[in-house]
Amino acid sequence: MVTKSELVDVIKSTHNQDQFRELNWTGSFGQYLDLVVEQPDILRTAHQRIYDMILSFGSEEIVVSKEKLTRYNFFSDPLGGGKEAIFGLEKTLAGLVDHFKSAAYGYGSEKRVLLLHGPVGSSKSTIVRLMKRGLEHYTRTTEGAIYTYSWRVEEDGKELIVPCPMNDEPMRILPYDARQRILSGINATREDTYRLRIEGEPDPVSRYYMEQLLKQYDGDLNKVLEHVVVRRIALSERDRVGIGTFQPKDEKNQDSTELTGDINYRKLAEYGSESDPRAFNFDGEFNVANRGLIEFIEVLKLDVAFLYDLLGASQEHNIKPKKFAQTYIDEVIIGHTNEPEYRKLMNNELMEAFRDRTVKIDVPYNLRLDNEIRIYEKDFSQSRISKHIAPHTLEVAAMWAILTRLKPARKGDLSLIDKLKLYNGKSLERYTEENVKELREENAREGLEGISPRYIQDKVSNALVRDYSATCVNPFMVLNELQDGLDHHSLITSEDLRKHYRDLLAVAKEEYAEIVKNEVQRAIAADEEQIQRLCANYIDNVKAYTQKEKVRNQYTGQEEEPDERLMRSIEEKIDVRDSAKDDFRREIMNYIGALAVEGKNFDYRMNPRLQRALEKKLFEDQKDSIKLTSLVSSVVDRETQEKIDVIKSRLIKNYGYNEESATDALNFVASIFARGDVKSKS
Ligand SMILES: Nc1ncnc2c1ncn2[C@@H]1O[C@H](COP(=O)(O)OP(=O)(O)OP(=O)(O)O)[C@@H](O)[C@H]1O
């Protein structure tokens, strides 16, 4: 039980009064200048701030397919504890950060619409969401602090505080040359990074009060600035500060005021003129997102008229509301789009201007199995769901997803499953890293088509709720869901494609059979003592063979020729060909020799290949004694049952099964052996 005083303590400790005070800082314009001197970074543009925000989480250099890339920790969602982490996509994300970098330096990207382009469910929205959350967090920290201002004015004998409706940078009130002189002083000390810039006119409301006050004080700017109250803000999507989202509704209902704000008719009566900025609502999405980021969902579904607003907003950093003055904005504009809309854009001459002002970044699906698995492990982590997920369940689903995304190689007879393994970092005979890089490059559309993670997520969820009697979900349940869903998958447009996807389910199933068979084999053969004995026996023979000596038979004490049949029966298990056996044996002896020099003993676990071979050999020797196939029949004698229980407990202990999934796995493997179609490849 929790007590009330504990709850009170929790509340006290989570509400941070110091932070509240800091975030609600207000001061005079003069005090703001002190802050600027102390921390010039508070003047950053939206692009600069977002760039620094991403960098603030650190990065590391990695190599993907022989290409050096920077991986930014930010996209692992450190703020959300990894809940929205992006896996893979290193190249895409590095490209995205480069875009912000170039915008930070003012190389032109800050005048472009960033267009995330990719198939459904490729994490476009997730990436944007991360950036929004990142900004919200960053502007609450000291290094990410951001400020705006209000006017303290008197109207009709009453003192009014009028906030700058666009949350503008306070320094923007200053005339151009004052800004330039201040900046040149500051920028002189910033040789190793981008320059700070303060561009654009103040918003119309501020211009209005400036003019009024300048008149009142006969042009004395210092007096005018005394009416400025600077305050710190924190960007917040919920509070509509610095973060906006725009989603096109149906075409007839699109109204540009949603983007650029609207006349406030109630106030219009009061102020009498449509062009009086005080009678204008700066509540369009562009207004709201000033200083931060605006996201356009399905941007290419926007009415053409809107796209022109978008062009002005990006290229000139200006928005032009109906019947109202142009307004300067400083914000990152990100849109996302799927393939069909993008293709329409490419085919539309009228849209050339738009195309020219966008920077397109492809956000493809993962092609690396390990990363795809991590997506589903995150969604279906065992701590979040009550049902047990049998080992390899998510792996098999992920495998199928990747297979649907792969294109056949141009040359050679590389199967899709082998291509998948190559991409996943496995080395295959005849393929170098250089080949893998070529494979990746030969088909630019690879990763832009296929099954989306969302489909997999939905079907795994279905499998989880489907059969209430089972304590676990196994790969077959998920594969069945995946298959059933194919019949009414709205994005599969041709029967050929449907058939192809179905065939790939069979490929994934076959691959699973291999995996689980190996695992059961290893569990059966996991008797340490026996492996060690077999290993010692093998090594004795190999030693004699390489040194052209005889072996002493343990039982008869007689000297005999090395047991070639025994050695080969082990080596064959891992495809050591007859022509390669001498090398293999010599290598092992050299290794053992080197160990001996250091005074160490050989252990079979030091050589995973040999270990695998020994396990397989043992499994083969024991298979019949355990009568695996009898598992599929209902009558099992006591002795067999005991052995089966040992194997099950090993599966549970070493491989993450539970009682039911271990039984399933054993039954499945038994059925394979009962059919007798055993592939003896590893
Ligand atoms: N590379 C990835 N890393 C982590 N999660 C991913 C990845 N790709 C997709 N996902 C997951 O897939 C789901 C769909 O992602 P999201 O909604 O961001 O896609 P989207 O590209 O915006 O799709 P749409 O085009 O349909 O709007 C999310 O749960 C997301 O976490």
Ligand SMILES: [Mg+2]
């Ligand atoms: Mg989306």
